[in-house]
Amino acid sequence: MLDVLMNLMIILSFGFPAVPWFFGARRGRRGIWLSTGCVVVILCLFPLLFFAACFASNCGQGAIAIFTLGPIWIGSALLTLISAAFAHYKFAR
Numbered sequence: 001m002l003d004v005l006m007n008l009m010i011i012l013s014f015g016f017p018a019v020p021w022f023f024g025a026r027r028g029r030r031g032i033w034l035s036t037g038c039v040v041v042i043l044c045l046f047p048l049l050f051f052a053a054c055f056a057s058n059c060g061q062g063a064i065a066i067f068t069l070g071p072i073w074i075g076s077a078l079l080t081l082i083s084a085a086f087a088h089y090k091f092a093r
Contacts, residue, residue: 001053001057002053002054002057002059005049005050005053006050006065006069009046009049009050009069009073010069010072013043013046013072013073013075013076014076016039016042016043016076016077016079016080017076017079017080017082017083018083019035019036019038019039019080020032020033020035020036020039020080020083020084020087021083021087022035023035024087024088024090024091025091028091029088029091029092032084032087032088032091033084033088035084036080036081036084039077039080040077040080040081043073043076043077043080044077046069046073047066047069047070047073050062050065050066050069051066
């Protein structure tokens with residue numbers, strides 16, 4: 001179960017930078033920044049979810065896996081912010 005959660009977190013992390021573009025097409029600049037804020041909050045909650053799932057499944061690899069997942073989440077947050085900045089200028093009205 002924990003491996004499914006880890007894979008889901010990785011796949012979502014790579015898809016999150018596209019979210020500002022989807023909301024920007026529908027709601028303009030405000031949608032871009034609201035969706036970016038939601039994505040960054042979700043990415044900040046991923047470590048808590050990961051540690052809760054790791055604690056519940058009594059895994060011993062949590063301390064090792066966080067060193068590989070943490071940079072992915074940080075990179076995804078930075079890419080989402082950069083993507084939002086590009087979308088902001090693209091959807092300028």
